[in-house]
Structure formats: C-alpha cells, structure tokens
Amino acid sequence: MAPVKIVIVGSGFAGVECARYLERKSRRGEVEVTLVAPDDGSLYLPLLPQVASGVLTARAVTVSLRRVLRRTGIAPGMVVGVDPAARRCVVRRMSGLEYAIDYDHLVLTPGSITRIMDVPGLKEYGFGIKTLAEALYLRDHVLRQLDLAATIDDEAERRERLTFVAIGAGYAGTETTAVLNRLTKAAARQYFPRLDPAMVRWHLITHGERIMPELGERLAENAKKLLAQREIEFVPGASAAEVTERSVTLTTGRVIPTRTVLWSAGVAPSPLAEHLGATTVKGRVVTEADLTVKGLTCEWACGDAAAVPDLTKGGDALCAPTAQHASRQGRHLGRNLLATLRGRERTPYQHRDMGMVVDLGGWDALARPLGIGLRGFPAQVVARSYHVLALRTFVARLRTAFDWTLHALAGDDFLRMGYTDRIAHTIGDFEQTGHYLSAAEVAAALSRTSESD
Known part of the structure; x- marks a missing residue:
C-alpha cells in the first residue's frame, strides 16, 4: 500500500x-x-531575550531541521x-x-x-520579541540609541533615546527588560564616557498588578525587588494608549518620552x-x-x-x-x-x-520546578540546565553552553550590526x-x- x-x-x-x-x-x-x-531551522523561543542582549548568538538558539529530521520532507x-x-x-x-x-x-x-492590540501607532513604532529577526533588530536598535545619545547635545532628545519602555510583564517582557537593562547600563558605563548610566531608564508596564503571575506570589515579589534594585520602574495597572515616534501615552494619561517601545503583552x-x-x-x-x-x-x-x-x-x-x-x-x-x-x-x-524558569541575567534567576520556589544561583543552575536539556541536538547544547561561558569570561563587545539602518521593523512585517x-x-x-x- x-x-x-x-x-x-x-x-x-x-x-x-x-x-x-x-x-x-x-x-x-x-x-x-x-x-x-x-525556513529550515527550529527556533528555541525561550532564549530569545538572551539573543537580544547578546549573551547568545543566533545559531545557538536555532536548530537545523535537517539535522533533527532525517526522513521528513522539508517544504519551505x-x-x-x-x-x-x-x-x-x-x-x-x-x-x-x-x-x-x-x-x-x-x-x-x-x-x-x-498579540497586537488596536493601539494607535503600535504597528508603526512598536518592537516585538517573537522571532529571531526581531531579537537581533531590537538589540541593534537599543545600542543605536546609545550611539546617537552620545553624539547629540539636545538634552530632551538624549533623554528620549535613553528611556526604554516595555509593555507586558509576562515571561518574555520581564526577561527582555531585565537583560537589556543590564546591557544598556553596562554599555553606558564602559564605552560611553559622555553618558551618565543613571540616565538610562527602563519602565516595565503591565495591565495587572503582578510580574509573571505564573511564578506564584512570593517569587513574583522577588522578581519585583530584583527589578527595583536594577532601577527598573514597574508600572502596574496600565497599558499603552498611543505610541508615537517619540513617546508612549499610557492608559493612565502619563506620557513617557521614548524612542523604544517593546510590546510583549501576550501572544x-x-x-x-x-x-x-x-x-x-x-x-x-x-x-x-x-x-x-x-x-x-x-x-x-x-x-x-x-x-x-x-x-x-x-x-x-x-x-x-x-x-x-x-x-x-x-x-x-x-x-x-x-x-x-x-x-x-x-x-x-x-x-x-512542571513549573517554569526565568533568567534575569547574570546570577539573577527565579525557578519553580515542581512547585518549589528557587532564586539566585540555585535557580540559575536549574534554569540553564533546563534550557540546555530542552535543546534538541548536542551541537545546539554545546553552542549554547559555550556562548554562556565565553560571555561570562569575556563580557560583551556591545557590537551593533546595522540592521536598524536599512530594513522595516514592524511586528507585522517580521x-x-x-x-x-x-x-x-x-x-x-x-x-x-x-x-x-
């Protein structure tokens, strides 16, 4: 037959x-x-925030379908x-x-x-974190803001470029905000003597009252404290009402001047x-x-x-x-x-x-395996072990472990690839x-x- x-x-x-x-x-x-x-790759979505922050390379989170599937026909x-x-x-x-x-x-x-809501200007000026291209583009855009802020004298524009707003405090939004906040402050401190790292401001906006409710109340409070220690402002009970090229207006009426609005309010x-x-x-x-x-x-x-x-x-x-x-x-x-x-x-x-894990960059992490709440170094061990085991090939696991080790030893070059200078960036396009x-x-x-x- x-x-x-x-x-x-x-x-x-x-x-x-x-x-x-x-x-x-x-x-x-x-x-x-x-x-x-x-395409002929399978993307490991949970590690996209670390691609955006430069901790992992694009190849570390993409597994070749032809390496994984030997008898399945791939139709691009x-x-x-x-x-x-x-x-x-x-x-x-x-x-x-x-x-x-x-x-x-x-x-x-x-x-x-x-999930794109009917918010004026969101499609034109918002950034997503759902595809590999979006993660790479977001990193480029964020570093470009520091480059431009270091070369202008207009104080208002400089503050706009050094202010970043993330809408949505779920898994992706919180992780991306945490690791990019770490990236931008480190870059300002090490490579931009004209910039005051204190001017780099991140805002995490959520319609609810808690960060990552899936973690449970106690770990969610721990996440909120970690973000506060990093000077990330948590704004509960709000969302975006309008996004423009130079600002975002919240549903509370507050206007935040910014050139970067990251939208991760659900899928x-x-x-x-x-x-x-x-x-x-x-x-x-x-x-x-x-x-x-x-x-x-x-x-x-x-x-x-x-x-x-x-x-x-x-x-x-x-x-x-x-x-x-x-x-x-x-x-x-x-x-x-x-x-x-x-x-x-x-x-x-x-x-x-089985629970969830959250990597907030460095040794800051939260995990809830089998209902057991962990934070700090033990949580980071659980989080990274889980991700390595979840990757489908030995090559992907080796690349990811190598990138983590190299970044821990050598740090970040804060290198911008130039994506933001040439291509469209809308969520719908990506x-x-x-x-x-x-x-x-x-x-x-x-x-x-x-x-x-």
Whole structure:
C-alpha cells in the first residue's frame, strides 16, 4: 500500500516533536511526512531575550531541521489556507508563488504570534520579541540609541533615546527588560564616557498588578525587588494608549518620552487557526482530548494554536500555550496518529505543569520546578540546565553552553550590526501576520494550482 501522507504545519516545539516521533516509531513505508515551515531551522523561543542582549548568538538558539529530521520532507514556505473537504492546503513559497499539497492527515502546529492590540501607532513604532529577526533588530536598535545619545547635545532628545519602555510583564517582557537593562547600563558605563548610566531608564508596564503571575506570589515579589534594585520602574495597572515616534501615552494619561517601545503583552494563535473553518476559542482551534480537531476527521492540532482540554484541572480549563505543553502534545499527537493508522485506540493528552524558569541575567534567576520556589544561583543552575536539556541536538547544547561561558569570561563587545539602518521593523512585517487566505481565496488558489499541474 502507498504510504499515508501526513503534512505538518509549523516547525515549533509541537511540529518538530510530532515529526520526530513519527520518524522513530513508524514502519518504513508506512507514512510519508512533510513539514512545511518558512525556513529550515527550529527556533528555541525561550532564549530569545538572551539573543537580544547578546549573551547568545543566533545559531545557538536555532536548530537545523535537517539535522533533527532525517526522513521528513522539508517544504519551505507558509501554509496560508486549508480546504479540509478536499484535503489540500495552499503553500506560499518564499518567492511568492503558491502551490497545493495533498494530505491524508493534517497536523496543525502553526504556533502563535504577538498579540497586537488596536493601539494607535503600535504597528508603526512598536518592537516585538517573537522571532529571531526581531531579537537581533531590537538589540541593534537599543545600542543605536546609545550611539546617537552620545553624539547629540539636545538634552530632551538624549533623554528620549535613553528611556526604554516595555509593555507586558509576562515571561518574555520581564526577561527582555531585565537583560537589556543590564546591557544598556553596562554599555553606558564602559564605552560611553559622555553618558551618565543613571540616565538610562527602563519602565516595565503591565495591565495587572503582578510580574509573571505564573511564578506564584512570593517569587513574583522577588522578581519585583530584583527589578527595583536594577532601577527598573514597574508600572502596574496600565497599558499603552498611543505610541508615537517619540513617546508612549499610557492608559493612565502619563506620557513617557521614548524612542523604544517593546510590546510583549501576550501572544495570539496563528491566524491560520481562524482560516481552517473549525470551531475556535479566542482564535485557538478547539480539539478533543486526543488532539483531533473537533468536527473534522483527518485534521489534528496541538501547541499554541490549539485549545486542548487540560484534564489535570478539569472543567473548561485549557492547556496553557507553553513550550512545555507544546513539545509533549506533539509527541502525544504522533502516538495517537499512528494508533489511528493501525486501528488502535487513541488516548487523551494529560500532563501536569512542571513549573517554569526565568533568567534575569547574570546570577539573577527565579525557578519553580515542581512547585518549589528557587532564586539566585540555585535557580540559575536549574534554569540553564533546563534550557540546555530542552535543546534538541548536542551541537545546539554545546553552542549554547559555550556562548554562556565565553560571555561570562569575556563580557560583551556591545557590537551593533546595522540592521536598524536599512530594513522595516514592524511586528507585522517580521511575523507575516497578514498573509493568510479566506475560504474563497483558498478555493481560487487551489484552482490555479490544479490548472498549472
């Protein structure tokens, strides 16, 4: 019999873990797996703040798909539409041309994007921290502000360039603020004699009252104290009301003059989830506990774009969109998919959260493994050990450990690569949020590809 065609959308934790499981456990000739992704690398998102701060290089957090997946076909491009009735999906190549891929089973793991609120000026002047390009661009931009501030005499403009505002005090926002605050103050102190390090100001804005509520009340308070010691101003109960080239206005009415507004106020599921035609909850595709898409027969979903029931909590609780759940869901989906092909019973996904780790730069870290609160050096050991073990290849682990060691011994060169001088920086540009097709456009694209075939 011909192998079953399985198409996996996305190269994040869930998609790659599903493909790896299928490679290891399927019989030769049983399945033909194709993974569709914009490039041939899998990004380890939790370490992006350290790329932005220069502690890690880009290659340390990117794993080659071809090194990890030996029997899976890699199709460069983006799935921009799906027709479940025809079991076909539309893929847009990097060149802009579109073609169709047939499937017997479709695995949706497109991940998430930055949740952009309807804030005037945010799309034009805000910065994200969701992709590798955004992390590299943000580092360049921040260092560029110091370069420019050191060469101007206008006191008001200098203060604007040395003031940085982060909106969102979740995991990504807090970590990025902490490590970039450390970077900018060290750079001002060591390499810019005309700048007073005290003029470098960071503000962390959050709509709630706590930093990283997932940590628990005690560790969240510890995080707040650490940020205060670094002279980072924590502003609770506020968000951005308007962003301009030279300021941000908060919902409280306060205006902060700045040239840098980092937006990390949550994530949203990939827009592809809404284009499938399945039932969604806040943009996430609703799945059964066995990870099949509710109401469809040959479509599966997991990861950030899927609303997976959390059986450990009961009721209407859904699994949090975390890397921990995504990787385990990917493996479980692969197991259930093979069970389906072999006529066996599928099992529900169930996993109790193991806790989280937060690296605030230097020896400052917080961790909550298995509900046990840690801070300082023990937390940093747990955090970095977890990240190293979570990386998928020995090469990636070695690069990451080497970069950490080299940075600890040699420090930072505060080198700016020049990205900010030439390319657009909007969140939408980096994350390609407006590329998905409507149902009518999917039908038209499939018709065009059929004619070309």
